[in-house]
Amino acid sequence: MxxxxxxxxLTTKVPNFAHADFVTTGIYASASAYILWGLNSPFxxxxxxxxxGGITAVVMYLVVLRPLIRRGASLVMLMVATLAVDVIISxxxxxxxxxxxQSFYGRILxxxxxxxxxxxxxxxxxxxxxxxxxxxxPAVLAGVGLSMYLLxxxxxxxxxxxxxxxxxNLAKTLGINVERVYLVSWFIAGGLAGLAGGLFAxxxxxxxxxxxxxxxxxxxxxxxxxxxxxxxxxxxxxxIGLGQVYITGSLxxxxxxxxxxxxxxxxxxxxxxxxxxxxxxxxxxLPRGLTGMNWGELFRRNRS
Numbered sequence: 269m270x271x272x273x274x275x276x277x278l279t280t281k282v283p284n285f286a287h288a289d290f291v292t293t294g295i296y297a298s299a300s301a302y303i304l305w306g307l308n309s310p311f312x313x314x315x316x317x318x319x320x321g322g323i324t325a326v327v328m329y330l331v332v333l334r335p336l337i338r339r340g341a342s343l344v345m346l347m348v349a350t351l352a353v354d355v356i357i358s359x360x361x362x363x364x365x366x367x368x369x370q371s372f373y374g375r376i377l378x379x380x381x382x383x384x385x386x387x388x389x390x391x392x393x394x395x396x397x398x399x400x401x402x403x404x405x406p407a408v409l410a411g412v413g414l415s416m417y418l419l420x421x422x423x424x425x426x427x428x429x430x431x432x433x434x435x436x437n438l439a440k441t442l443g444i445n446v447e448r449v450y451l452v453s454w455f456i457a458g459g460l461a462g463l464a465g466g467l468f469a470x471x472x473x474x475x476x477x478x479x480x481x482x483x484x485x486x487x488x489x490x491x492x493x494x495x496x497x498x499x500x501x502x503x504x505x506x507x508i509g510l511g512q513v514y515i516t517g518s519l520x521x522x523x524x525x526x527x528x529x530x531x532x533x534x535x536x537x538x539x540x541x542x543x544x545x546x547x548x549x550x551x552x553x554l555p556r557g558l559t560g561m562n563w564g565e566l567f568r569r570n571r572s
Contacts, residue, residue: 269464269482270489270505271412274498275457276325277490278433279450280333280348281505286354287461288479288486293357294321294462295469295478299387310390311404314466321462329337329454358479387474401470408467412460413502420498429453485512488543492550494557503558508543514541 269291276284294317301313332349340351391398420426431439432449439446468474468482475481485508493504550557 269461269486270493270501270508271416271498272321272325272457272460272464273486273490274493274495274501275453277458277495278498279453279457280329280337280346282333282343282350283487284326285347285350286357287457288483289354289357289467290321290325290458290461291465291482291486292474292479293324294318294465295387295474296465297321297462298466299390299469299474302390302541309393310466310470311400314463317462317466318459319462321465322457322459325454325458325461326451329450334450339489354483356440358477361509369516388467389473390470392470401467405467408463409502409506412463413499416498425449425452436481442490485509485543488547491547492557494559497557500557500559508546511546512542 269287272290273284273287288567294314297320298310298313298317299314301307301316302310305313307313332353333346336346336349340386392401393401394400418426420430428439428444429449429452431444432446433443439449449531486505489505489508489543490501491504492508493500493502
């Protein structure tokens, strides 16, 4: 999720507040493929999430952001536009099509317990007695990191993409089709978000307002790693994700043991505050994130 957000930020220089909607698109697309096609595992539906997440991102760029950028819209206007898209996708479409969508799922799925608003956690299988997602998730993350490295450093398109990100006008003079680079970049960004959504549906139950919950963690991970670095997004996203799970879990155990069980159970309600706290501290101490810090200079100062 964080890698996708960073890619969209690098291309348009605007924080995309609708990025979590690409994730939820991937959630429902991959889950629908698993349910409606009768796949053996929900993991097999994640490529569908990638495709639909990428398509959603491209449509948003073509319909909303590109026209505004061509008209010289300011950064604030572009940010407001992404917020508007988020509202339209997460709330407007739901209100307009809620009955039709629920009726469709009801006819197809019967009493299986799935609908558009509450998608129950999809079944996982086990590897050596542990959930397969525990192994497949990190493997996918490593694959994404390696793929992005090879794309950016070993392919002509990757070199063109880096040139367009650094200086779009200069890239145009060199014969690079910047518009095509942006389209492919947005498809990759939305696709990665959709892929993450497919895995998310296996890990958690998805609620109606999932996008508004996820966007906080996504921004926190990208800011923590360094919003201008794809590799920083991988590091930041992993740290924020682990922090949410394990810090919250440790607090629940501690409070339940030494205060009360009821108080411990309430800690989970504040899980979303952990990435916000980490993001605030990061902005205060490391404004450019982990990868924006000159660690070599810092080590030299400490040695001296």
